[in-house]
Amino acid sequence: MREGFVVPDKWKWFTESRYGLFIHWGPYAQWGRGEQVLFREHLNHEEYTEQACAWNPQHFDPELWAYTAKKAGFKYACLTTRHHDGFCLWDSAFTDYSSAKQAAGRDFVKEYTEAFRKAGLRIGLYYSWIDWRLPAYFDGPQKDPEGWEKVRTYLHNQVKELLTNYGQIDHFFFDGVWPRNADDLQSVELLEEMRKLQPNILINNRLGYSNKIDGFRADGGIGAGDSDTLGDFGTPEHAIASEATRLWESCQVTTWRLWSHVIGERWRNTDVLLDMLCECAEKGGKHGGNLLLNVGPTADGQFPPEFVERALEIGRWLDVHGEAIYGTEGGSLTEFITRGRQTMKDNKLYLIIRFWDGRPELRLADLTSRVLDVELLTTGQSLPFEQDGDTLIINGLPREAPTRLFPVIRITCDGKPATNEWGEYRLWEGDPERVAAWARERRGASVYVDGRER
Numbered sequence: 073m074r075e076g077f078v079v080p081d082k083w084k085w086f087t088e089s090r091y092g093l094f095i096h097w098g099p100y101a102q103w104g105r106g107e108q109v110l111f112r113e114h115l116n117h118e119e120y121t122e123q124a125c126a127w128n129p130q131h132f133d134p135e136l137w138a139y140t141a142k143k144a145g146f147k148y149a150c151l152t153t154r155h156h157d158g159f160c161l162w163d164s165a166f167t168d169y170s171s172a173k174q175a176a177g178r179d180f181v182k183e184y185t186e187a188f189r190k191a192g193l194r195i196g197l198y199y200s201w202i203d204w205r206l207p208a209y210f211d212g213p214q215k216d217p218e219g220w221e222k223v224r225t226y227l228h229n230q231v232k233e234l235l236t237n238y239g240q241i242d243h244f245f246f247d248g249v250w251p252r253n254a255d256d257l258q259s260v261e262l263l264e265e266m267r268k269l270q271p272n273i274l275i276n277n278r279l280g281y282s283n284k285i286d287g288f289r290a291d292g293g294i295g296a297g298d299s300d301t302l303g304d305f306g307t308p309e310h311a312i313a314s315e316a317t318r319l320w321e322s323c324q325v326t327t328w329r330l331w332s333h334v335i336g337e338r339w340r341n342t343d344v345l346l347d348m349l350c351e352c353a354e355k356g357g358k359h360g361g362n363l364l365l366n367v368g369p370t371a372d373g374q375f376p377p378e379f380v381e382r383a384l385e386i387g388r389w390l391d392v393h394g395e396a397i398y399g400t401e402g403g404s405l406t407e408f409i410t411r412g413r414q415t416m417k418d419n420k421l422y423l424i425i426r427f428w429d430g431r432p433e434l435r436l437a438d439l440t441s442r443v444l445d446v447e448l449l450t451t452g453q454s455l456p457f458e459q460d461g462d463t464l465i466i467n468g469l470p471r472e473a474p475t476r477l478f479p480v481i482r483i484t485c486d487g488k489p490a491t492n493e494w495g496e497y498r499l500w501e502g503d504p505e506r507v508a509a510w511a512r513e514r515r516g517a518s519v520y521v522d523g524r525e526r
Contacts, residue, residue: 077317077318077359079319079359082271082272083272083274083304083319085147085148085194085242086148086242086243086274086305086319086362087319087359087360087362087399088147088398088399089147089148089194089362089398090147090349090352090353090360090361090362090363090397090398090399090400091145091146091147091349091362091363091365091390091397091398092146092147092148092149092150092194092196092243092321092362092363092364092365093141093144093146093148093149093150093364093365093366093367094149094150094198094323094331094364094365094366094367095137095149095150095151095152095184095366095367095368095369096152096155096331096332096366096367096368097151097152097161097180097332097333097368097369097373098124098152098154098155098157098159098161098332099123099124099127099157099159099371100124100155100157100332101332101333101368101369101370101371102123102124102127102371104333104334104335104371105330105334105335106330106331106332106334107152107155107156107157107330107331107332107368108155108156110156110157110204111156111204117205120157121169121205124157124159124169124174125169125174125175126174126175127171127174127175127176127371128175128176129176129371129372129373130372130373131370131372131373131374132178132180132183132369132372132373132374133373134180134183134184134186134187134188135187135190135191137184137187137188137369137375138187138188138190138191138193139191140375140380140383140384141188141191141193141383142191142192142193143384143387144383144384144386144387145386145387145390145391145394146193146365146383147193147194147398148193148194148195148196148242148243149184149188149193149194149195149196150196150197150198150243150245150364151180151181151184151196151197151198152198152200153181153197153198153199153234154199154200154203154230155198155200155332156200156202156203156204156248157203157204157205158203158204158205158206159171160172160230161179161180161181162179162180162181162182162233162234162237162238163179163182164230164233165229165233166226166229166230166233167226169205181197181234181238182237182238185238185239185241189239189240194242194243195238195239195240195241195242195243196241196242196243196244196245197234197238197241197243197244197245198245198246198247199230199231199234199244199245199246199247200246200247200248201227201246201247201248201249201252201257201278201280202247202248202249202250203223206223207219208220208222208223209223209252210251212251212252212256213256220256224256224257224258227257228258228262228265231262231266232265232266232269235266235269235270235273236269240270240272241270241273242272242273242274243273243274244266244270244273244274244275244276245276245278245307246259246275246276246278246279247278248278249278249279249280252280253280253281253282253283254279254280254281254282254285254302255280255282255283255284256280257279257280259279259280259302260279260282260285260302263275263279274304274305274319275303275304275305276303276304276305276306276307276321277302277303277304277305277306277307278303278307279302279303280302281302282302285302303318304318304319305318305319305320305321306318306319306320306321307320307321307322307323307364308320308322308323309322309323310323310324310325312324312348312351312352312355312361314355314356314361314402315361319359319362320356320361320362321361321362321363321364322348322352322361322362322363322364323364323366324345324348324363324364324365324366325340325366326339326340326345326365326366326367326378326379326382326383327339327340327368328340330368331366331368332368333368333369333370333371333376334368339378339379339382340382341382342381342382342385342386342477343426343477343478345365345382345386346386346389346477346478347413347426347478348363348365349363349365349386349397350397350412350413350415350424350426350478351413353396353397353400353402353403353413353415354402354403354404354413354414354415354424355402355404356400356401356402358401358402359401359402360400360401360402361402365383367379367383385477386477389475389477389478392449392450392475393424393449393450393478393480395417395422395449395482396415396417396422396424396449396480396482397415399417400415400416400417400422401415401416401417402415402416403415403416403421403422405421405439405489405490405491405495406436406437406438406439406491406494406495407437407438407494407495407498407499408423408436410427411423411425411426411427411434412424412425412426412427412478413426416488416489418488419441419484419485419486419487419488419489420482420483420484420485420489421439421482421483421485421489422449422480422481422482422483423436423480423481423482423483424478424480425478425479425480425481426478428473428479430471430472430473431469432467432468432469432471433465433466433467433469434465434466434469434481435463435464435465435466436463436464436465436466436483437462437463437464437494437495438462438463438491438492438494438495439462439463439464439483439485439489439490439491439495440462440490440491440492440495441485441486441487441488441489441490442459442485442486442487443457443459443464443483443484443485443486444484444485444486445483445484446464446466446481446482446483446484447481447482447484448469448470448474448479448480448481449479449480449481449482450474450475450479450480451474453468455467455468455469455481456468462491462492464483466481493506494506
């Protein structure tokens with residue numbers, strides 16, 4: 073995305089959604105120690121394969137998954153069709169290492185896409201470049217050119233298969249480039265074929281770097297990514313890192329660290345998860361940022377109750393406060409870190425209050441727009457206010473927080489909310505002369521209490 077880029081109509085669903093569900097599920101859930109257990113614990117390949125082929129989840133109910141996701145406020149979802157272990161969750165014509173051809177006898181991708189589409193959610197698919205079973209992937213084209221060509225053809229064929237057999241795919245998430253690059257993978261060429269099959273698709277940035285095109289790294293797994301030429305959106309992982317030049321989506325776990333089902337994993341609290349969503353919306357800039365929040369279903373195909381409890385609590389919050397998240401621009405209009413976060417939409421500024429202090433008055437500095445109305449969105453209560461220049465005083469706030477999570481105040485202005493220099497530049501930013509002038513004007517210049525020289 074270049075400066076001045078306008079989001080095409082075909083991608084506006086992404087900026088309006090803000091909130092997606094990541095689903096890491098596969099035979100690795102049987103071990104209960106993460107989706108990368110095969111590699112991280114150096115398991116025996118043959119034993120792993122035998123157990124993977126015997127995997128037959130009896131309680132996988134895609135319609136229940138979709139219902140829960142919808143109720144929780146998610147607008148789209150992304151399923152791991154194949155992780156680094158190489159096991160496929162669909163009926164692939166290019167391998168028998170799949171849920172369709174082994175014990176389960178089911179095409180889980182087909183069942184997922186049909187159920188989630190029926191529920192009105194957008195469809196995303198995850199696909200790993202890496203396959204730990206295949207030596208040629210790691211030897212690469214220099215050491216094993218013939219083997220590498222077979223692997224690359226296999227990868228391309230599977231991606232095109234996923235984009236051919238399952239209706240409209242809105243979102244595609246590549247992962248696991250290392251140690252290959254975009255030139256080895258011919259990922260740029262594959263993208264052209266993908267867009268022919270799915271003209272409206274959004275494709276992420278984990279495509280490897282290219283020496284032929286721009287020399288930039290675009291993997292994005294540990295940050296925002298360095299190149300805005302490879303991939304339609306950035307994918308900071310375990311981090312919220314805003315990108316100024318393209319769409320972005322932070323992928324985060326609901327637990328402390330691992331993505332698939334883990335026995336004994338610790339769970340993050342609901343307010344921490346909701347704050348991630350609010351931070352993504354606040355940091356988004358003109359086009360906003362999304363949160364892709366993960367769940368690792370159990371081996372038998374169920375969402376863990378700890379996830380469901382937290383997701384549905386956020387869903388109930390969104391039922392009331394969703395207008396402060398969905399379809400918003402990035403907020404952070406004025407300095408508000410001492411209270412919470414901000415988002416904006418049209419002529420409205422939303423104050424998402426993380427820290428409720430029980431005082432009846434809230435002072436908001438540096439809002440230069442004329443205010444027409446202030447409402448406690450959480451309860452629908454109209455709040456009295458006074459505006460003196462660029463300072464807004466809101467009164468009538470209740471002593472007790474009106475929600476266990478984050479109350480929201482909606483401020484309606486006479487135009488797009490605007491700020492002054494103090495709102496534009498924050499602590500450690502802008503011309504330091506403004507800070508000097510503020511101190512000089514307000515108190516003087518000396519170290520003494522009265523600011524006067526001795």
